[in-house]
Amino acid sequence: MIETAAARPADLGDIMDIERDGDASWSKAAFEVALGNDGWFLVARENGQVSGFIIGRFDGFDVELLKLSVAVASRKRGVATRLLQQLLRLSKQKGAGVCHLEVNAGNLPAIALYRKLGFSLTGLRKGYYRTKVGFSDALLMAKDLR
Numbered sequence: 001m002i003e004t005a006a007a008r009p010a011d012l013g014d015i016m017d018i019e020r021d022g023d024a025s026w027s028k029a030a031f032e033v034a035l036g037n038d039g040w041f042l043v044a045r046e047n048g049q050v051s052g053f054i055i056g057r058f059d060g061f062d063v064e065l066l067k068l069s070v071a072v073a074s075r076k077r078g079v080a081t082r083l084l085q086q087l088l089r090l091s092k093q094k095g096a097g098v099c100h101l102e103v104n105a106g107n108l109p110a111i112a113l114y115r116k117l118g119f120s121l122t123g124l125r126k127g128y129y130r131t132k133v134g135f136s137d138a139l140l141m142a143k144d145l146r
């Protein structure tokens with residue numbers, strides 16, 4: 001069974017392992033800062049094992065999705081859906097108006113997930129990400145929570 005809970009400092013080792021499965025863009029220090037930020041830093045657990053995490057920053061008005069990643073071995077089983085639904089539920093309870101996010105235009109699994117959960121395209125940043133082979137665009141997406 002997939003359960004979600006607030007991330008704890010003791011989860012950071014597992015979180016760093018999952019981060020290495022993804023884009024490996026954040027350091028452990030960045031995750032430590034996120035543990036103290038306003039918003040939500042949640043992990044998914046299955047049989048006690050951390051299988052994914054999500055971080056949303058809340059500025060008192062809107063929530064920005066900063067990170068979402070699932071361990072390779074746990075993908076395509078609804079973990080990200082569970083985490084994102086829980087983040088949206090908690091954000092709504094706190095009165096957040098909109099959830100914003102930014103995603104690499106080439107990240108088709110993530111874009112499909114966001115569309116499935118009701119996000120729509122709000123903008124495009126040309127050449128925003130530097131990749132091994134050049135640059136790729138960022139899509140801006142948002143979901144109204146009101």
Ligand SMILES: CC(C)(COP(=O)(O)OP(=O)(O)OC[C@H]1O[C@@H](n2cnc3c(N)ncnc32)[C@H](O)[C@@H]1OP(=O)(O)O)[C@@H](O)C(=O)NCCC(=O)NCCS
Nearest residue numbers: 022068069070075076077078079080081103109110112113
């Ligand atoms: C994107 C990611 C978070 C999805 O996690 P997941 O737990 O596998 O997602 P779910 O099982 O909840 O899938 C939900 C929906 O997402 C979409 N999706 C997920 N993986 C997909 C894939 N490989 N190809 C196409 N669509 C996919 C589908 O619409 C899926 O719904 P379906 O199962 O009914 O087809 C995961 O692939 C990941 O961690 N990627 C690396 C990090 C990353 O890119 N994070 C997002 C940064 S913005």
